[in-house]
Amino acid sequence: MYDQKQMQALTAQVRALVKENHMCEAEAAAAKAMADAPHEAQPHNLMGIIMERENDPIQAMKHFRAAWALDPTFVPARINMERYGSFSFTMPRPAYDEADCPEESDAQKRRIETDARGIRG
Numbered sequence: 001m002y003d004q005k006q007m008q009a010l011t012a013q014v015r016a017l018v019k020e021n022h023m024c025e026a027e028a029a030a031a032k033a034m035a036d037a038p039h040e041a042q043p044h045n046l047m048g049i050i051m052e053r054e055n056d057p058i059q060a061m062k063h064f065r066a067a068w069a070l071d072p073t074f075v076p077a078r079i080n081m082e083r084y085g086s087f088s089f090t091m092p093r094p095a096y097d098e099a100d101c102p103e104e105s106d107a108q109k110r111r112i113e114t115d116a117r118g119i120r121g
Contacts, residue, residue: 001036001037001039001040002033002036002037002040002042007040007042008097010029010030010033010042010043010046011042011046011096011097013026013029014026014029014030014046014049014050014096015096017029018049018050018053023050023053023054026046026050027047027050029046030043030046030047030050031043031047033046034047039070040070040071041066041067041068041070041071041074041077042067042074042076042097044063044064044066044067044070044077045063045064045067045074045076045077045080045095045096046096047059047063048060048061048062048063048064048067048077048080048084049080049094049096051063052080052084052094057084060084061081061084061085064077064080064081064084065077065081068081075095075098075101076095076096076097076098076100076101079095079100079101079102080094080095083095
């Protein structure tokens with residue numbers, strides 16, 4: 001299991017590798033972290049970013065969803081799913097960690113929506 005410092009180091013490492021287009025090394029680092037810490041959201045989020053960069057949208061969304069399922073409070077996974085799934089790309093860069101996420105107002109956090117069937121959520 002990785003502690004917070006190790007996850008921060010992993011994130012910085014993968015971010016640098018992706019920036020330098022060393023995708024094989026980035027993928028290997030994320031895969032090792034997923035094997036070492038299978039219940040952590042961050043490695044899946046990183047792998048989703050890598051898959052997105054490698055033009056594999058299905059695998060990217062699978063990893064973003066896995067990250068969000070492992071930790072529904074992990075905002076970068078939600079941001080990446082919204083950003084990548086919306087096709088609007090209002091946030092052009094991926095969210096590697098919380099520092100990359102825009103601040104949400106209290107109103108956004110508590111927004112209640114009603115679907116076409118009148119179900120509120």
